[in-house]
Amino acid sequence: MNRRIAFLGLMAVAFSAHAQNLLIRNATVHTAAAQGTLKGADVLVQNGKIAAVGRNLTAPAGTASFDAGGKPLTPGLFAGVNDIGLEEISAEDTTVDANLELKTGDSGLIETLRPEFDATRAFNPRSTLIPVARVGGMSFSAVATNGSLLPGQGGVMRLDGGHEPLRRTPFISIGSGKLRQSGATRAAQFMLLEQAFAEAKLPVPGDERLLTAAGRNALNSAALNSRFLVFVNREADIRESLRMARKAGIRIAIVGGSEAWLLADELAAAKVPVFLDALDNLPASFEQIAASEENAARLHRAGVAVSFINGNDASHSARKLRQIAGNAVANGLPWEAGLAGLTSVPARALGVSDRVGSIEVGKTADLVLWTGDPLEVSSTAEAMWLAGKATPLVSRQTRLRDRYLAPAGDLPRAYQP
Incomplete structure (x- = not known):
């Protein structure tokens, strides 16, 4: 009982509303950076930023202190490419704001x-x-749009209750899901995309316009400043995506990539990262005939930067990314x-590694302590700090679990807090 009281006391300190200044002591710190893993190490947080990482650190007077007991401490994890914050119930259209549907001629x-868009x-x-993802240790996400061939922009969002993206992220979508918009052929998808990138560069567009003036500006800006995330799975389509990217002069990352391992050397040479579902190992469609559970390992051995997505119910089950x-x-x-x-791979691929994705001096103090x-699926997040502020894992x-596990009261459980 005394040990439990002591632990709760430490948690109360850690969950102070003013704990942007914090010293986490005696953790196994997985920095996801050049320092690697540091056992018995400390992390000092000041003004919401990581101020120091090392052993036997001291902190200014009045700094809250938390003893990690040697447990693993990681950066806040990536929640994948999904629609968190843009949908509540996937099957209820009035709660989904992710995709702009465009008509065909x-x-x-x-x-x-x-x-x-x-x-x-x-x-x-x-x-x-968002709180469901945070319970799983997730602190940032690539919010996506997938409505057309050039579906517009999503963004990298910190899951801290803020509403401004760290960075906007443009998307491209290729494959069988877009055949209705491309005359029933993938060849037209690449034709339309290449025409759009060419049109965006024209000083005065011709009569056959695929883009509005705002669209030309957005596409040119994205081409200069951002990496396009390309939803694509089939080997032939990935190869053509690489060719299109070279022709248009854009940087891309592959999202899905069920057959990406077949082009591992080409992807490595082009420095194209891949976001994949490591549980995707069956020929579920004609775009996934060569799906393999060794996709990630083969890509990594070739020198490709590998991150992860949840290919099944990505928004509601983001926490499963650890299992993947x-x-x-x-x-x-x-x-x-x-x-x-x-952690670090998606942060670099999405252009936000200066702020999140690793435990390094100067980065935002998004940290998770694990059991x-x-x-391992049996491990859980024990404590989480976002910009140095402890965030309840609730x-x-x-809340529903706790309501229905609690002893019955005078009122029906549905009326209990």
Whole structure:
């Protein structure tokens, strides 16, 4: 009982509303950076930023202190490419703001593309999905849009209750899901995309316009400043995506990539990262005939930067990304690369590694303390700090659990807090 009281006392200190200044002591710190893993190490947080990482650190007077007891401490994890904050119930259209649906003409080809569409304007920082992801140790996400060939922009969102993206992220979507917009052929998808990038560069567009003036500006800006995330799975489509990227002069990352391992050397040479689902190991469609549970390991051995997505119910089950990374490790990916795929790799690929994705001096202090190996499904997040502020690991799901596990009261459980 005394040990439990002492632990609760430490948690009370850690969860102080003013704990942006904090010293976490005696942790196994997985920095996801050049320092690697440091056992028995400390992390000093000042003004919401990481001020020092090392052993036997001292802190200014009045700084809250938390003893990690040697447990693993990681950066806040990546929640994948999903629609967190843009949807509540996937099957209820009135709660989904992720995709802009565009009409096609008599030819079956899409009439206009709208790369200026910015889905983050509909982002809801009070979404019930955000606390669910945080309970799983997730602190940032790539919010996506996937409505057309050039579906517009999503963004990298910290899951801290804020509403401004760290960075906006443009998307491209290729494959069988877009055949209705491309005259029933993938060849037209690449034709339309290349025409759009060429049109954006024209000083005065011609009569056959795929883009609005705002779309041309958005596409040119994205091409100069951002990496396009390309939803694509089939080997032939990935190869053509690489060719299109070279022709258009854009940087890309592959999202999905079920058959990406077949092009591992080409992807490595082009420095194209891949976001994949390591549980995707069956020929579920004609775009996934060569799906393999060793996809991540083979790509990594070739020098490709590998991160992860949840290909099944990505928004509501973002917490399963740890399991997906763990399965990649079980099938040949080094453990350190598995953790990097949830931290530093997506941060670099998405252009936000100056702020999140690793435990380094100057980075935002988004930190998670684990009961055990963070890539084991039996481990759970024990404590979380976002910008140095302790964040209760509570969601609607945990509240419902606690309500119905508690002893019955005078009122029906549905009326209890």
